[in-house]
Amino acid sequence: MKKIGFLGPVATFTDIAVRGLFPEDRAIPQATIPACLDSLANDEIDLAVVPIENALEGSVNITLDYLVHEALYPIVGEMTIPIRQHLLIHHSQKLEDIQTVYSHSHAIAQCHRFLHSTLKAVELVNMTSTAAAAKYVSDHPDEKVAAIANALAAEEYQLTIAHQDIHDYSHNHTRFIVVAKQDCHLKTAQKSKGYKTTVMVSLPDDRAGALHQVLSAFSWRNLNLSKIESRPMKTGLGNYFFIIDIDQKIDDVLIPGVKAELEALGCKVQILGSYPSYQLGKIEELTHK
Amino acid sequence: MKKIGFLGPVATFTDIAVRGLFPEDRAIPQATIPACLDSLANDEIDLAVVPIENALEGSVNITLDYLVHEALYPIVGEMTIPIRQHLLIHHSQKLEDIQTVYSHSHAIAQCHRFLHSTLKAVELVNMTSTAAAAKYVSDHPDEKVAAIANALAAEEYQLTIAHQDIHDYSHNHTRFIVVAKQDCHLKTAQKSKGYKTTVMVSLPDDRAGALHQVLSAFSWRNLNLSKIESRPMKTGLGNYFFIIDIDQKIDDVLIPGVKAELEALGCKVQILGSYPSYQLGKIEELTHK
Structure with a gap:
C-alpha cells in the first residue's frame, strides 16, 4: 500500500482524483501544493497528486513553479476529471427555505447563472474550500443553509443533493498530475x-x-x-x-x-x-x- | 467620476490595481468575477477590473470564460503589479510570540520557504482572502496571530509589517484587465x-x-x-x-x-x-x- 499525498482537505476535487486512481492506497491530505511536494522530497509520501490545469482549489502556477524552480521531479501520470458542482443541503432542511449558500469563491463564480436564475435572493458566503462549506452545512442542521460542493463531499458529510450539476459550463475539466521522486510505472485502478x-x-x-x-x-x-x-x-x-x-x-x-x-x-x-x-x-x- | 467595479473585498491585489489606475474614481467591490462583469452589462459600473493572468484571488479561467462565452466586451487596458506578500501583526503584539498565521491558501503556498525557515512551529490557517486574514488580525488584538497580506491591507487595517517581502519568488506578477462595454480611451493616473x-x-x-x-x-x-x-x-x-x-x-x-x-x-x-x-x-x- 502506497502513501499518496494530495492537496486537501478530504473531499476536494484532488481527493476525487486520488480515489479514482488509487482506491486501495493510503491518501494523506496536505495543506498546500508546496507542502505536498516537500513531503515527497522528504520521503513521507510515495506519490503526490496536485492540480496542473484549470484548478478550482490550488494555484496551477504554484505547481509549475515548484517543479521548474525547486525540484524537477518527474510527472508519472495525469488524471482529468469533470468539474461537477451540486447544491447540498441537510436532510432536515427544505430547498425552498434556504437563505444562505456557502462555498469557495471560485465555485460560487462557476455556478453564477444557476444562482442568479434559481436562487436569486440568497446570501452568498465564501469559505476556504467547497469541502469546508459542506462540513459547515453538516455541522449546522438547524440553519437554513446550503453548500456548493462535489458529490464526494455530499457523501462524506451525509448531505442531500438538492440540485445536481448547477455549474455554468458542462464541459469544464480539471487536470491533476501524479508526481514521483523517480520515474516509475504507476499501478492504478x-x-x-x-x-x-x-x-x-x-x-x-x-x-x-x-x-x-x-x-x-x-x-x-x-x-x-x-x-x-x-x-x-x-x-x-x-x-x-x-x-x-x-x-x-x-x-x-x-x-x-x-x-x-x-x-x-x-x-x-x-x-x-x-x-x-x-x-x-x-x-x-x-x-x- | 467613473464607477469602477473590481473583484473585492477591499485591499485585495485587484484593489491595488484599481487604486493605481483610477485613484480619483469610485471603486465598488464585487463578490465574484461574473458578478463584476454582470454589473458592467447592467450599466451599474462604467469599467470592470478583473484578474487575467497569474492571479492569487480570482480564477483567470472564469474571466476568459465570461468574455468568450457570455459577452465579448472589449479589453480597454491592462495593469501588471508585482506580488508582494508581507507578514502583518497587530502593533500590540511581538513577532516572537506569534503562534498562528492566517491567510488565503495560495498566499500561504507562495510564502512556503519563509514559513518553513523562519516561522517553523506556527499553525497555518486558511482564510477566504488575504484581506480577510488582515481584518481578523486587526479585530483580535489580544490573540497571538499574524496575517500574510499586501501593504494595502496593512494600511487599511492599521497593522504593522513585521516582515516585508516574504514571498518565495521575487519576480512574480499578477495581470489585470480593464473591461468596458464599448471600446474607449482610458484616463488613468x-x-x-x-x-x-x-x-x-x-x-x-x-x-x-x-x-x-x-x-x-x-x-x-x-x-x-x-x-x-x-x-x-x-x-x-x-x-x-x-x-x-x-x-x-x-x-x-x-x-x-x-x-x-x-x-x-x-x-x-x-x-x-x-x-x-x-x-x-x-x-x-x-x-x-
Whole structure:
C-alpha cells in the first residue's frame, strides 16, 4: 500500500482524483501544493497528486513553479476529471427555505447563472474550500443553509443533493498530475486513455518568431501538441518559458530529435515527464481504504 | 467620476490595481468575477477590473470564460503589479510570540520557504482572502496571530509589517484587465508602457501543425507575441482555442491581414481588445477617493 499525498482537505476535487486512481492506497491530505511536494522530497509520501490545469482549489502556477524552480521531479501520470458542482443541503432542511449558500469563491463564480436564475435572493458566503462549506452545512442542521460542493463531499458529510450539476459550463475539466521522486510505472485502478509527454522549453531571446521556429521542430515530425502555455521565467518581465504537451509517449527518435535540435538553436529543453493519461467519467462511488 | 467595479473585498491585489489606475474614481467591490462583469452589462459600473493572468484571488479561467462565452466586451487596458506578500501583526503584539498565521491558501503556498525557515512551529490557517486574514488580525488584538497580506491591507487595517517581502519568488506578477462595454480611451493616473492586442483563435481541427501554421501568419510579419495559451473550448475534450497577445497596437494592415488570412484557412478569429499596458512598481501610497 502506497502513501499518496494530495492537496486537501478530504473531499476536494484532488481527493476525487486520488480515489479514482488509487482506491486501495493510503491518501494523506496536505495543506498546500508546496507542502505536498516537500513531503515527497522528504520521503513521507510515495506519490503526490496536485492540480496542473484549470484548478478550482490550488494555484496551477504554484505547481509549475515548484517543479521548474525547486525540484524537477518527474510527472508519472495525469488524471482529468469533470468539474461537477451540486447544491447540498441537510436532510432536515427544505430547498425552498434556504437563505444562505456557502462555498469557495471560485465555485460560487462557476455556478453564477444557476444562482442568479434559481436562487436569486440568497446570501452568498465564501469559505476556504467547497469541502469546508459542506462540513459547515453538516455541522449546522438547524440553519437554513446550503453548500456548493462535489458529490464526494455530499457523501462524506451525509448531505442531500438538492440540485445536481448547477455549474455554468458542462464541459469544464480539471487536470491533476501524479508526481514521483523517480520515474516509475504507476499501478492504478483506471485504464489509461493514452500517453502524454510534457516538455519545458525556454527560448534564447524574445525575438518575434522564436516560438514559431520551436513549433516547427514538432510540426514537421507530425508530433501533435495538446497544450501550449507561456509562463514568465521569474527572472524579470519579458522572459518566458513554454510548457508543451505532446500527445504521445516519448520515443527513441522523434522527441529526442526535437530536444537535440532545439538545444542546438540555443533553447533550454527539459522533459518533465512521459506518462499515461487517465480520465474519470463518474465521480460518485469512490472510496479510500 | 467613473464607477469602477473590481473583484473585492477591499485591499485585495485587484484593489491595488484599481487604486493605481483610477485613484480619483469610485471603486465598488464585487463578490465574484461574473458578478463584476454582470454589473458592467447592467450599466451599474462604467469599467470592470478583473484578474487575467497569474492571479492569487480570482480564477483567470472564469474571466476568459465570461468574455468568450457570455459577452465579448472589449479589453480597454491592462495593469501588471508585482506580488508582494508581507507578514502583518497587530502593533500590540511581538513577532516572537506569534503562534498562528492566517491567510488565503495560495498566499500561504507562495510564502512556503519563509514559513518553513523562519516561522517553523506556527499553525497555518486558511482564510477566504488575504484581506480577510488582515481584518481578523486587526479585530483580535489580544490573540497571538499574524496575517500574510499586501501593504494595502496593512494600511487599511492599521497593522504593522513585521516582515516585508516574504514571498518565495521575487519576480512574480499578477495581470489585470480593464473591461468596458464599448471600446474607449482610458484616463488613468499611470503612463502606459506600450500597447497590446489580444486575439482569440480557434482552429478548424486538431491536426498536428495547425498551431504552427497559425503562428506563421504572425511570425513572417514580425509581430512579436508576448503570450500564448491554449484553453479548452468547453464543447468537449480535445477542442482548443488560443489566446494570443501581440506586443503592439492594432494597425490598419498587419493585424487585419493576419485575421483575414487565418479566417480564410478556416480559423475563427476574434480581437478581444487593443489597449494600453500599465505597470505598477510600488504598491504603497495608493488611496481611493
